[in-house]
Amino acid sequence: MTLDHKRLGLMYLWSIIAMMFLGGAFVMLIRAELFSPGEDFVSADTFNQLFTLHGSIMVFLVIIPSIPAALGNFVLPLMLGAKDVAFPKLNRMSYHLYVMGAIFFVASMLATGLDTGWTFYAPYSTSESPAHRAILFAVFGAFVLGFSSIFTGLNFLVTIHKMRPPGMTWFKMPLFLWAIYATSIIQILATPVIGITLLLVAVERMLEIGIFNPALGGDPVLFQHMFWFYSHPAVYIMLLPAMGVMSELISTYSRKSIFGYRYIALSSVAIAVVSFVVWGHHMYVSGQSVLVSVLFSAITFFVAVPSAVKVFNWIATLYKGSIRLTSSMIYGLAIIWLFGIGGLTGLWLAALETDIHLHDTYFVVSHFHFVMVGSAIMAFLGGIHHWWPKFYGTMLNEKVSLWGASLLFLGFNLTFLPQFIAGTQGMPRRYFDYAERFEGYNQISTVGAFLMGFSMLLIVANFLRSIRSGKPAPANPWGAVTLEWNTAPIPDPHNFDDAPVVGDPYDLSIFKWDEAEGGYVPTRPVPGLPYIALPNADSTESQH
């Protein structure tokens, strides 16, 4: 049983990839069914269970833990020049809770045929059908997963506060750490609310106290308030780490210091704070008071500003750089566009008038997939390609990586761009069957979804091939200057032999591409760079 953050990070990585394939398999069935109107492959009830499984697995088991738990665990202590996170045992417990929660959550949904959608809206979820009587099991699974998330957040927060090396002041931290820091705040403060909500569902079921169910005197809209009080900040649990990865990718592959460091860092914190007071924009047509909707709309527009600022700073970073279109950079550039679309389509949904027509249609489905898949999952994959050399000491086949990234980008746009039009034309979400006039949009969508599925297989096959027979990786294949690259090709269990020397995390002029060496070499003597000085250090020589 390991306590090593790097091993735990990789265990998370493969668990999350496995869950992504499970959730992806369900959506393949959904898209196959939606290829044409009417009942083709599955019944309406099965369809409803499939989108419940797809949504719940992708949100709770894939995107929320993806970057923080997998990449965060692996990279965060290395970036801090630390030996491990502050609480290694708590870290392992987080992973065990994740696995237990995931098994329990998925098993109970499959066993009971839960069909409420991932939002579990009352009173549908609390009505007297057998599947809903068993909702307590799924709710308990989500409850356990919540603790996994809280423990990870707590661990990272303490680690960043207490274990920064001498010289690494707050404004000398890599931006990935700022993003994880802001994410941790949300994880710790928001996740308990979903726990409480799920507990109240259980209390209502077992003790018949009316909380959400109007038949018992409860209020179903209260459930929506409590659900989104967690689930909207959760969007930023998914998005902020992606923005952190972005800042690392754009800067490294432009060979230039990130533009507007402080603005990017502080915008992460601003997003974390404001994200707590925008949840009501999910509820303009729920029957909440007009005054409340107006306030939420105003604050929602406000939260768009720091996100826009980040995008502008990334683009400014490209200016006068020396750009290399590696697969990680392709993901990075794709995210600028996809997040641009995801963010800008949010304006129609934040505006009180236009949201009325678009709410609960495919426009919303497409909007949040642009943010959650087009930004968060793409950043997860971009991050994996970036840090992969440190994972197993081997390189990925770059050609295959480029194909994977490009096909995924193409498939993604084919899938989700038509859904915007299906939405404005009025196709509601969670529809098993639809009118003839929506058929064209759905057929393009289905073709795109299968292309996405294929490219994911290609991407993961590339990972597996690299583990088996990949070229040995040099210690610092990208010439990056954050501390994780200042370790052995496969980092030692204790990470660093000596306390590393901290400099500017974005002073990329330290390294220069050397054609003769076929790698990055230091341009000037830098103290404390034992591995980086040897671009071709063979991983097989490292002790592991």
Place this chain on the structure above:
Amino acid sequence: MILPTLLPLILQQQDGEGGFFFPPVASDLAIASDSLFFTILYLSGLFFAIIVFTTLYFVWKYHHTKCPEPQPSPVHNNTIEIIWTVVPTILLAWIFMEGFEGCLARKTPPPDAYEIHAQGRKWSWNFTYPDGTESSVLHLPLGKAVRVNLASSDVLHSLFVPAFRVKMDVVPGRYEQLWFTPTMLGEFDVYCAEYCGTNHSAMITTAVVHSQEDFDAWLSEAGDFMTKLSPIEAGERVFASKGCAACHSVAGVAGIGPALNGRFGQERKLSDGSSVTFDANYVRESLLDPTAKIADGFQPIMPTFQGQLDDDKMRVLVEYLKSLQ
């Protein structure tokens, strides 16, 4: 050649039958809502074009084959940061105000609006008019402000008419409302937009916009069908207007609920193993207290019709069920 003719079709607000983005424009609210939609489309389209163009240009201009070394350039600039913070903030505040004004109009129906009550239940809609006339289809007079009061018999639903650009959740235990003025004759889809279970995507009906004369004629014909039609025909009308067919077939096919033809007078097996005679009293009990006796093999999910069916309507329903073979 194609682009100059195609682009306006995509990017211009269309009226009448709708266009690339929208279904028919059939209410006053649709015109206002679409106009804001296109305003945001132009603004965000401009921003997106700038983003795409600059990234592509920078990638081409500063590709490492052209620029093996990064050139010196500032890493921060407060002026530019303030500009690209303040400009979007102002634009966003303006979009917010536009949306806010539209929302206020949507929330204040005129006091003389024509009132229709809409009842949502798994998985059908029922509309009641001021004179008590009921219909499963939403009939509307052209050019008259209509206020729809919404209530649910079971779980959350949401009344959504894409052509009118209106949508409002139907919440059990409280009343919600929406209003609009139909501006186009014709038939338009009415959907349920809030997930409500098995037949969510089949909880569809039609909104029919008539001229005032046709509407009045429909209303008076539909209003006194109880006196004008035979009990069996009247029962058929009640069966349709209450949306019974969403779950109960009259052609012998078991759906969400058991089929109802040829059942009258027969013994029916119940889920607790006992059996009951399918007679007038059983029908009456099943309407008022649907979960009292559950047919074998079916779920206890039928909503109650307590308070929604008077004795006369139940009597003609029984006559109708009797007549089904």
